[in-house]
Amino acid sequence: MDGWARITTEDLTELKLIVGEDHLRSDEESRHEYGHDETEDLVHPPDVVVFPASVDEVSSILKFANERSIPVTAIGARTGLSGGALSTHGGIALSMKRFDSIIQIDERNFQATVEPGVINQVFHHACKAEGLFYPPDPSSWGSCTLGGNLAYNAGGPKAVKYGVTNQYVLNLEVVLASGEVIWTGANVLKNSTGYNLTQLMVGSEGTLGIITKVVFKLLPYPKEDLTLLVPFSSAENACAAVSAIFHEGVTPAGMEFMERDAIDWTLKYVDDVQVPTGEDIEAHLLIELDGNDADVLFKDAEVIATVVEKFGAGEVLIADNQAQRDALWKLRRRVGEAVKSHSIYKEEDTVVPRAELPVLLKGVKDIGAKYGFKSVCYGHAGDGNLHVNIVKGEMTDEAWNTELPKGIREIFELVKGLGGTISGEHGIGYVQKDYLDIVFNDANLAAQKAIKKALDPKGILNPGKIFPGS
Amino acid sequence: MDGWARITTEDLTELKLIVGEDHLRSDEESRHEYGHDETEDLVHPPDVVVFPASVDEVSSILKFANERSIPVTAIGARTGLSGGALSTHGGIALSMKRFDSIIQIDERNFQATVEPGVINQVFHHACKAEGLFYPPDPSSWGSCTLGGNLAYNAGGPKAVKYGVTNQYVLNLEVVLASGEVIWTGANVLKNSTGYNLTQLMVGSEGTLGIITKVVFKLLPYPKEDLTLLVPFSSAENACAAVSAIFHEGVTPAGMEFMERDAIDWTLKYVDDVQVPTGEDIEAHLLIELDGNDADVLFKDAEVIATVVEKFGAGEVLIADNQAQRDALWKLRRRVGEAVKSHSIYKEEDTVVPRAELPVLLKGVKDIGAKYGFKSVCYGHAGDGNLHVNIVKGEMTDEAWNTELPKGIREIFELVKGLGGTISGEHGIGYVQKDYLDIVFNDANLAAQKAIKKALDPKGILNPGKIFPGS
Structure with a gap:
């Protein structure tokens, strides 16, 4: 397990002291339930699921986990499509579902302060009731949480005019791997004060810190x-x-x-x-x-x-x-x-400059013909974001396991050549990490790893995600 | 000089080999010229000014400087208002003025690829000629360069509707302190692929890398x-x-x-x-x-x-x-x-949630009365960004030097209390760094420093900026 510790009975006792007996589960069924998201049929159960309800509890959990080198994977509604919420190295699944409060909708300043476990659609409608507009609305908006949206910088149909999640984030309360708590920014529309930790946290897939509060900017509806x-x-x-x-x-x-x-x-x-x-x-x-x-x-x-x-x-x-x-x-x-109910599938989340979409679509079909797979394509064309659903259909297991990865690599190389990248809104997570070399050179990957190491020296936060070979 | 090396005659010879004899200046007049920006009357000359023209030259300069622990300060048009371009630790002033090419305006994709030495207004009009709109336009747009705009995440009057510089940056070519060259992102409108190094670089005041190319997103004019x-x-x-x-x-x-x-x-x-x-x-x-x-x-x-x-x-x-x-x-x-032509002055760049502006304005005047200074206020009210120009007028030197800093601290504490921060668009640079403790706690500052250390272990990039006591 690469130096990470597994949970012991003593650890469970310690964790119960932090969150309370009722807010910890280590039974088989719960571990299975929290061991998968919406990514293919993958299951990687945690050793234990905890349900903290305050920033102090999250801080205590991380402090404990960091001392003991126990992996901690933040969990939202498990609607993710890149396997980012899978506990691939066991450890603690940190469910944020009890962080479900809309703390304030400030209609004077067009801002809202929210906890990350609030469901996207619930938040959207709460804002709408005040005449305010929170645009990001992924397809899963009826069930996905804002914390998950932040972790993967989620988009949705309205991104073409209004931008994705990160354009609405002004300030974050974050618990660092050490258990220390910071606010990343300020509640303002423009900010030139130090490094942009806010935007570094958004899209970092729970690998740099645990978000416990968000200040969003809103628009008039x-x-x-x-x-x-x-x-x-x-x-x-x-x-x-x-x-x-x-x-x-x-x-x-x-x-x-x-x-x-x-x-x-x-x-x-x-x-x-x-x-x-x-x-x-x-x-x-x-x-x-x-x-x-x-x-x-x-x-x-x-x-x-x-x-x-x-x-x-x-x-x-x-x-x-x-x-x-x-x-x-x-x-x-x-x-x-x-599409997914129809067959075993893999979903790719390609994105290119939008005028290159016809080239991408033709390329996907040509590459499919070459490697023997069929794809169903749809997505946010205004952003150049094409979801490519590859269906197994009649493909042999061997072709699925050996030829398809070559085909996917070829699609991603095409995407890169068109100025695009391999994920527009789903994230890299567990299933795309070994393609990251296509879009980043060694120096870039080394810089990203150095930042990870700087903020999470023991690598406890969501290990096994983003980085190739992790 | 805190472990940083000064430039020797041998260094000058090496640097001339990289940029060519005609593109290096170490005479007194040039050093003075490149030793100030538009911040008060501050002058901190570099030991030498170099004028590279290619990413390879910048890479070679940084590699050389990094090996020798020589400070490198990137220089745009020196219109900055926080002293970010001052060579406070001597070393190399890296002028980007020869990076003045608009490489491509891609009217199919509403994007442009540009070098950082291009003047903001020149770029704006080049886009406009193609029916495209680059909104950020600081007051100094006729002389300031895009590289400086990126370094300080510049705003301007249009930010209230269109956002500041960082909302238009899709991808950056950056030379790291080691001399290695990376692209930070992709030329796409949405991106969930790894850490957002693009937004980490924007606003980092030349302390994390040197930007050599930018891909901007544009709007229809x-x-x-x-x-x-x-x-x-x-x-x-x-x-x-x-x-x-x-x-x-x-x-x-x-x-x-x-x-x-x-x-x-x-x-x-x-x-x-x-x-x-x-x-x-x-x-x-x-x-x-x-x-x-x-x-x-x-x-x-x-x-x-x-x-x-x-x-x-x-x-x-x-x-x-x-x-x-x-x-x-x-x-x-x-x-x-x-206002500045009228008296010795200090300019503050406060920003608050916009409904709090009347409270801020009243607070500034009350604090001024308490500490005996007069201020002239103006700015981007739609963003809650109020420029407070404090004029020396009849104040004694002693009051200016001892009472005023207390008054400024009190203004910044008010700003923080209103949910705001100490710079909306000018940056922290040299003149605001010792107020940073007001807006960030120790853990946040430690995280920022850890990132700096991770990407620039020897601290050669623009030392003496952003961090308190640096």
């Missing part, structure tokens, strides 16, 4: 929105239209791409949504516009209609009531689950 | 704008109106506050601008709206007029042609220079 569904007879044309729309000066609040297969499988999986599925349709763009002026949105929709026509789009469907709109977004949000 | 000047009979009411305007759902592209004295002194300094200066006027808000639809801007202007009336504003002046608009912005951009 947009008053109007409009959702469009645009069918295309060619998936590559759909991708090419994305870039052309931005070029006309229209910045949609959502710009989602779905391949034919993604829609077909999802329609089998959700039974209350209807979309055009004519035989000549190979892909759809789901486009959302928002703002404070309905006339402007309709003007923008006209611009979009003119652009997509040039790319051979079929008739543009405008969702003109909330029920239609919700149905379309439900379809989009369920694609991932639907 | 807004088609319309509208500038308003609003007079108030009370400075605190002007500050209070700021928050109220946002609360009505209007997000201006600029929201600047100027105290009466700031305007009066500037009007003496620039002779071709006319603004109302009735006796009952104590402050102005300069407000800019932008977007793609002129009707929307006029509607927003009406909302603003209604709001400010409640705060006792006088008649709202609308600049309805480009000449008027330019004149108003010229006035605002020259305030700093004008």
Whole structure:
């Protein structure tokens, strides 16, 4: 176990003293439950799951774990797609579910102070009730927590206009590996005071500290929105239209791409949504516009209609009531689950400059043909973020285990060559770490490791993640 | 000199071999020229100024300096206001002025690849010529360079709607202290791949690496704008109106506050601008709206007029042609220079949550009265970023040297208590470092120092900056 300690009976006694008898579980069932997230069928159980409820408890747990060199893996809602919450080296699973308080929504300053165990959608609606807008909304927003969103710098459909999680984080309360507690920044919109520890923590996958409080910046909630569904007879044309729309000066609040297969499988999986599925349709763009002026949105929709026509789009469907709109977004949000329910799969989270999307899509299909795998592609086309779901289908186990990794490497090399990278919003975690050499040179990896070593000398925080060979 | 080496004749010979005879200066005049920026009257000359032109040359210089433990201070246009470019420990001043190429403006992807020695305004206009928008525009935009903007995470009037420099940085080519060269990220809008070294470098004041290339994200250039000047009979009411305007759902592209004295002194300094200066006027808000639809801007202007009336504003002046608009912005951009031309001064760069601005303004005046100093306040009110210019005027040298630091500390403690911090856009540099304990606890400072040590073990990069007592 590379020098990490396993949990002993004495350790359990110590941990119970910190969190209380009722907030610790070491039975087989709990360890299994907390040993997986939504990443493939992987299970890596911790030795024990603890449920602290205060920064002092987290501090005491880390101090204890650091002294004893026990691995500590922070756990949110286990909706992650890169295996970041797996206790690959055993030790303590630190569930943050009891950190579920929205401490303050400050409508004077458009800010909120929140605990990391709050569910994304719950927070979104609490802000909305005050006329305020927290834009990041990953597909799993109904169950994922803000802490997990921070750990992986989550995106979601609205990122194209509003940016991802890190753009909304002003300040973090963090417990360091030593158990010491810091605030990383200040509750302000601009800050040139020392190193940006806030942005270093966001996206660091629980390897540099445990976030116990967050101060978010919020926006005024947009008053109007409009959702469009645009069918295309060619998936590559759909991708090419994305870039052309931005070029006309229209910045949609959502710009989602779905391949034919993604829609077909999802329609089998959700039974209350209807979309055009004519035989000549190979892909759809789901486009959302928002703002404070309905006339402007309709003007923008006209611009979009003119652009997509040039790319051979079929008739543009405008969702003109909330029920239609919700149905379309439900379809989009369920694609991932639907495709995955169909077969053993691997999901890749490629991202490129958005005008390169057609090249990426064609490359993925060509590489699939070469190595014998089929893929279903969908994702946040406005950001150049294409989710590539590789389905096992009829592939032999041998091809799956030996040929596929070569194919994935080739896809990632293509992505890198296009100026992109291997994860746009899912993180590196456990399943992508051995591809990191594709995007970072040795000096960069050494710099990242040096920072890890500086903040967590014993390597107790979420070992086995991010770094190749870890 | 704390273990740092001074430059010898042999060193000069080595450095000439790297950059060429014509691109090194060690004469008294050059050393003096490169020994100051725009911070007070401080002068700390380097031993030698070098002017590399390629990443390989920068790499060779750092490798050499690192082996010899020679301090290296990166130099842009020396417009900084926190003394970050001062060679306080001698050594090499690394001027980046020959890195002045706009390598590519990629209008397909709304991105640009640029060298750090390019002047902000030059870059802004090059983007604009392609229909693209690079929003950060500090007051010194006509002379400051992008590299300096990155080092201090510069803001400017448009930050209130568009954010500061760090929101536009996708990827950086950086030479580390060892001379090794890395790219920090990828050319994409969302990225969950490893630690965010990009955001760690931005704002690190040349203490963690030397930036040699930048990939910026750009926006479509807004088609319309509208500038308003609003007079108030009370400075605190002007500050209070700021928050109220946002609360009505209007997000201006600029929201600047100027105290009466700031305007009066500037009007003496620039002779071709006319603004109302009735006796009952104590402050102005300069407000800019932008977007793609002129009707929307006029509607927003009406909302603003209604709001400010409640705060006792006088008649709202609308600049309805480009000449008027330019004149108003010229006035605002020259305030700093004008106030400083008047007296010996110190400039503070306080920032608080924006609804706390009236409290901050009142606090600054009260603390000034207590310690016997006068201040002129102006700045980016929409961001809660108030520049406090303390003028020496009739103060004795003794009061200036002994009482004033106590007063500044009290202002910063007030700022911290309001959820704010001690620099919004100027950086900590040389002149604010000994106040850092106000905003960071020991564990935070230790974490920052550990990161510094991890990336620059010998401490050669811009020593004497950021950290208290350094």
